[in-house]
Amino acid sequence: MIQGFSWLLLFQLVGELLVLGLDWPVPGPVAGMALLFLALLWRGGPGRRLAQTSSQLLQHLSLLFVPAGAGVVLYGALLAREGWSLALALVASTLLAMAVAALLLRVLLRRSRRGSEEG
Structure with missing residues (x-):
């Protein structure tokens, strides 16, 4: 180990x-x-x-x-003040990541279908 x-x-x-x-x-x-x-x-x-x-x-x-939980406790006032901005950023970045993943999956599936039709 x-x-x-x-x-x-x-x-x-x-x-x-x-x-x-x-x-x-x-x-x-x-x-x-x-x-x-x-x-x-x-x-x-x-x-x-x-x-x-x-x-x-x-x-x-x-x-x-554990460190993340300690950070939430330590910066609780900052999170309360900037909570909506953080929540919006989290939701927007999650939706963007999901959209990029979906588009990438679509491209790769098309490429895979083309490869199986040719082979």
């Missing part, structure tokens, strides 16, 4: 260094996750240790909601 966790932290560190060095407008852990994704594609999937570590972390995923 230590080796798998070390790999995850290494990719996060590399992502942080890339973001800082290249001044990218992306969080370092997101860049590290993208690098890990590319490495897993290149390798053909996670190894046994990384898969075991990932499943262990996913079992305790609910612990990550």
